[in-house]
Amino acid sequence: MWKEENNTLTRTFEFKNFVDAFTFMTKIAFEAEKMNHHPNWSNVYNQVTISLNTHDAGNTVTDIDYKLADKIDKLFDGWGSKFKR
Amino acid sequence: MWKEENNTLTRTFEFKNFVDAFTFMTKIAFEAEKMNHHPNWSNVYNQVTISLNTHDAGNTVTDIDYKLADKIDKLFDGWGSKFKR
Amino acid sequence: MWKEENNTLTRTFEFKNFVDAFTFMTKIAFEAEKMNHHPNWSNVYNQVTISLNTHDAGNTVTDIDYKLADKIDKLFDGWGSKFKR
C-alpha cells in the first residue's frame, strides 16, 4: 500500500522479473505523460518504487498525486498482480 | 488461435485500447530480441496481428516460429487475456 | 517521404536494427496516444511502415493526419536519422 511520509506518497511493487517490471513502468509512463504529472521512481531488477508529490505545490502531496496513485493501483491490480511473487 | 497458411503462422490479438496493445508488443519485443527472431507484425488501435516465419529457411515456418508463437501465447494468457474484450 | 494514395498517407522508415525500430515506435506511441490519433503501422526487423487516415472521417486523410505525419518526421529527423542505413 501507499505510505505518506515527508510530503511524499510512496509504494513499492514487486514482479517476477525485469521485463515484467519494465513493462509495468511503460504502462505507467503513458498514463503519467497524459496527465502531465511524472513520478520520481526507481527500478532494480524486479522491483519498482514510485514516489509522488507535486513540484508546483512546493513538493507536497496534492489531489493529482492521489489520482495518479489510484491509476497505478488499478493498472497493477488489473494485470500486474499476476506477476506478484 | 494461430493459423498456418502460405508458409506463415498468424494470429490476431485484441485488447481494450491502444496502450494495452502497445504494452503487449513491448513485452513480445523483449522476447523476440532475446531469441533474435523477429515477427512481422502490425497494429491498429487495440489490435495486434503477428505473422511468423523464418527468413533463413526460405520464409517457411520452422521450429523457432512455433517456439515464439508459444511464448506469445503464454504472455497473452498470463496477463493479456485480462484486456480481451 | 509520405505518399498519399487511396485515402491514406504512408511512409516507410528504415533503421539499423530491431531495437532502434522499436524504440522509434515507442516514441511515436506516446505522441499518438496524447493526440488520441493512432496509426495503422507494421514492423519487420528494422523497417517500420506507418499509414495514416481518419476513421471518424470515413477513413480519409484529414488535418490531424498531416499533423501526426509532421510530428513523426520531426522525431525521425531529430534522432532517428542517425539509424538510417
Added chain:
Amino acid sequence: MWKEENNTLTRTFEFKNFVDAFTFMTKIAFEAEKMNHHPNWSNVYNQVTISLNTHDAGNTVTDIDYKLADKIDKLFDGWGSKFKR
C-alpha cells in the same frame, strides 16, 4: 561522466523531457536484458540516474559493469545527446 564511488558506477543523464528520458531507458532495458545484467536506476521527469555494480560479486564494480556503462554511453552519444540541454 561515470563516477566510481562506494563500489558503484554512477552517471546522470539529462534530456529535453520525460518521453525522451523514458525512450532512452527503453533502449537500455533491451541491452540490460540481453546481457542479463540490470541497472539500479531512477528517473524523475527529464533525468535518468544509473547505478551499476555486480550483485554476484558482493555488490562491487566488475567488468560487466564497465561493459554496460560503455554500451549506455554509446547509446547516449549515438542519439541521446540530441536531447541534451
